[in-house]
Amino acid sequence: MGDYWCELAWLGGASAISAVLIREAGGLITDVQRGVPCSPDATRLSGLTLPGLANGHSHAFHRALRGRTQVGTGSFWTWREQMYALAATLQPDTYFELARAVYGEMALAGITVVGEFHYLHHDVNGTPYAHPNAMSEALVAAAREVGIRITLLDTCYLHGGFGQPPNEVQQRFSDGDGEAWASRVSSFHVDGRTARVGAALHSVRAVDPRSTGIVAEWAAQHDVPLHAHVSEQSAENQQCIDMYGMTPTLLLHEHGVLSERFTSVHATHLSGVDIGLYGANGCTICMCPTTERDLADGIGPARSLRQAGAELSLGTDSHAVIDLFEEARAVELNERLATNTRGHHDATSLLQAATVNGHRSLGWGQAGTLEVGKVADFVSVRLDTVRTAGASEGTALESAVFAASAADVHHLVVDGKVIVRDGAHRSIDVASELTRTIALVAGRP
């Protein structure tokens, strides 16, 4: 139980509200009062307080590659070679340690829930672990130790490309077929309070249409989120059209994937029909702009998707950067680069993508807004650092979205518990753990 008094808070409107008291009990928000003085019993949160940020798309182990994949020249595919070399070395114990550090970095960046798009299921050569969900358990345990929520998006990954068997590394990813994937996932159980399970299709390259239907049906039966990488690269589109005579989005639609439960990750290279289908089916599009620029994917049609009726969420994906403010502003700024005009997505819509939309996409409908009855997850951002200084009350949301960075996060509460205080995680030395665990899995400097 606790009272938090916010200098400024975003309660969902077009600008921030000053002097807001948030009361919490049992992990839920029990009261929100505006324009009240700070009481001596309340924890005073300076700057701007937002609902917890949702990281809609993560591959935790990619964090170990940050910086190291930027040497010389290279393509998406040479990057993938380095990523696979790393994937070949991880085990449940080492992945737990790495993920704990990476989720710690997320907590420091104001992230209260992560969607872990997880396909590193089996031991090397594809041998199942004695506990078939040992890797999933490691990731859920890592999030629990850090104190953030997780949706473990258990990802079906069967093929090395359209009609191709998995390669040596990819054997770790494959359950063999959709039924075996569903059987394994059905045996994985989590607490439900701070961890949930969702389903994912790696891509139309890695999951055949029959198995796609099985995964989609499993997600519908269990009423859980369903995610898939879609059209990140033009090559995938062309191969899909060559194989099936339709775009990846159309193929997924034909096999029952598109619904309000579905999140299309990246969705960078879309046809007009694809965009219309996402809008009409109420899908979410999870954009990962800092990864999409790192991997030279391109700029997705964010504005058109929103106009068609789709919702946006945001993910840090490869963790080239872990900063949802940078992801949020990049949606608008990339659209400026693509069109030479400003003003496609305002600060409010970008904050919605970073909070309520991301939570809903990950199956947390009771999170992502500062309202009575919602979970007590929130983050405070300093407006008095060199980056944010000069923010005015009327433009605090714009300053947060367009000027703040993860380094400006100073307080994080998840499920009513203080996880980050004054910019430091309360139980983990995150930077040291990142250094130690990355040396462990990717080699010492």
Added chain:
Amino acid sequence: MGDYWCELAWLGGASAISAVLIREAGGLITDVQRGVPCSPDATRLSGLTLPGLANGHSHAFHRALRGRTQVGTGSFWTWREQMYALAATLQPDTYFELARAVYGEMALAGITVVGEFHYLHHDVNGTPYAHPNAMSEALVAAAREVGIRITLLDTCYLHGGFGQPPNEVQQRFSDGDGEAWASRVSSFHVDGRTARVGAALHSVRAVDPRSTGIVAEWAAQHDVPLHAHVSEQSAENQQCIDMYGMTPTLLLHEHGVLSERFTSVHATHLSGVDIGLYGANGCTICMCPTTERDLADGIGPARSLRQAGAELSLGTDSHAVIDLFEEARAVELNERLATNTRGHHDATSLLQAATVNGHRSLGWGQAGTLEVGKVADFVSVRLDTVRTAGASEGTALESAVFAASAADVHHLVVDGKVIVRDGAHRSIDVASELTRTIALVAGRP
């Protein structure tokens, strides 16, 4: 006199060197030794030490607009209205205070020299100050108090558009004609050790061809840098072609502007001929990617320019962000977005843009590298923060360019003096000064 021992230092090669001793006396580097142990007398610099960063293009007062110009929708021209409203209020005393805070933010970001593209010369309605260079003096004094170098690029700004008189605000910018500009600038003197004067043309819109020739000749006679905004927006190109039958770059070339002394700022929308001319004349192109994305200018042809023989430098321009690491990586990352391929500019070439090229463009040929005889200007970047943790010795340059932020700068030395220690400016509370001075000039929150 001082000894600095660097855990890692960039001495100009393709990777960082470990255990480097830099000795300084009288503001110059007197010795550089590799692979030596840290002596008890030396200041130990952890992480990666780089030559001081050069901010090639600044309009200091724009910092007061950060965040505030992002409300709703708007174009480059609506942004310019807000910028002009601010420009109308500044006076030498208030601009000194604001600039001191902004240059303080630059120091904290590792910037040791700023190129201030300055055209706010006169009092409201264009009345000259009693001291005609009072505004220039305020800016030079601000840099001196902060402890960084400045090149005051005194900017000729005569017209409100092709063939148009200056509007009400622009009267403050105009000297009337090129001769009057040259006369005023010739009466402005600085110490030369940490402050220098250069010349600038606002743009082909704001300076007619005859005055352009006068400014170019003045710069040549005084052997100082010459800068100009060029082709930031397509509209400028079209108007120039309509008026003169040639692109802005060709027009400048015809009036004696293009040389090794010349820096073309932005140069976003260029023809093949323009690119060839910049290359053949050994010009520098100062890219300001975070401003160019903020203002929806577009992505300039950085790779083609380098291939043609031009050099790149970097500027924070409107100060939507003050972070030269972000500017540096954006050159590569924007080119990835524009081409869907990776690997156009490696970390070394981007660091050269941020250091030696920027210094040369601003008239500091004896700065920008860690070599004996060069000025003792350097910056240390932490490689053990949540952003940079996991950097390896072999990829430290890549981690700095692609993962570090201004928040990772911990030590800054300029002219042999410690300016920033452990991430704090030694004499100015920069964040507080930003808050105070922005409220002063742009209104309280």
